[in-house]
Amino acid sequence: DIQLTQSPSSLSASVGDRVTITCRASRTLANYLNWYQHRPGTAPNLLIYTTSTLQKGVPSRFSGSGSGTDFTLTINNLQPEDFATYYCQQSYTTPYTFGPGTTVDIK
Amino acid sequence: EVQLLESGGGLVQPGGSLRLSCVASGFTFRNHGMNWVRQAPGKGLEWVSVISGSGGIIFYADSVKGRFTISRDDSKNTLYLQMNSLTAEDTAVYYCAKGGENYGDFESWGQGTLVTVSA
Numbered sequence: 615d616i617q618l619t620q621s622p623s624s625l626s627a628s629v630g631d632r633v634t635i636t637c638r639a640s641r642t643l644a645n646y647l648n649w650y651q652h653r654p655g656t657a658p659n660l661l662i663y664t665t666s667t668l669q670k671g672v673p674s675r676f677s678g679s680g681s682g683t684d685f686t687l688t689i690n691n692l693q694p695e696d697f698a699t700y701y702c703q704q705s706y707t708t709p710y711t712f713g714p715g716t717t718v719d720i721k
Numbered sequence: 722e723v724q725l726l727e728s729g730g731g732l733v734q735p736g737g738s739l740r741l742s743c744v745a746s747g748f749t750f751r752n753h754g755m756n757w758v759r760q761a762p763g764k765g766l767e768w769v770s771v772i773s774g775s776g777g778i779i780f781y782a783d784s785v786k787g788r789f790t791i792s793r794d795d796s797k798n799t800l801y802l803q804m805n806s807l808t809a810e811d812t813a814v815y816y817c818a819k820g821g822e823n824y825g826d827f828e829s830w831g832q833g834t835l836v837t838v839s840a
Contacts, residue, residue: 615783646823646825648825648826648827650766650827652766656832657816657830657831657832657833658758658766658816658818658827658830659830660826660827660828660829663821663823663826663828664823664826669828701765701766703766703768703825703827704825705823705824705825705826706825708768708771708780708825709768709780709781709782709783710756710768710771710825711768712765712766712767712768713765714765715765715766
């Protein structure tokens with residue numbers, strides 16, 4: 615199975631900040647790496663797929679980059695609704711696997 | 722607008738069975754792969770199973786293989802998850818998720834249904 619690690623596991627930030635979350639895979643993913651936002655009590659939401667493609671309706675302050683085994687989610691100009699847990703996920707092969715999550719909370 | 726509505730969760734005893742349903746609307750259901758993803762209390766997301774649009778391709782996580790069965794009824798726009806031999810480790814919120822061009826891109830999610838396995 616492909617293992618995903620994320621760093622940091624949590625971070626505190628302020629509205630307007632730029633936030634960067636990294637995801638590392640145990641093997642190359644051919645860019646089949648996705649990012650989700652999950653707020654408690656709600657359904658997870660796909661933000662970015664295939665490393666850098668913004669899902670329809672997702673604000674442009676979210677961006678993704680990377681290749682091979684190392685990937686990054688960047689949130690520019692952090693907004694109040696962005697405080698949530700973020701997961702990376704590989705869709706390269708089954709079993710599809712998620713990273714452990716990064717919680718972004720208010721400083 | 723894509724809508725996915727799960728049902729069928731509840732409290733079940735260890736060793737028991739439960740069938741989850743997910744009714745889809747707002748897209749051509751038969752053309753899309755569908756997934757089940759779960760989240761145990763205080764834990765992260767865990768993919769459970771996928772079924773292709775044709776139903777001919779099915780995969781499971783090792784943790785549920787041999788106990789869970791995914792299926793679909795395209796005439797009813799409904800996805801199912803039959804869960805047998807349940808253990809406490811299966812306690813979670815279960816989400817159905819619509820696949821994209823790649824089945825494993827979870828484009829849309831339902832609100833989830835809670836399954837609690839406890840005596």
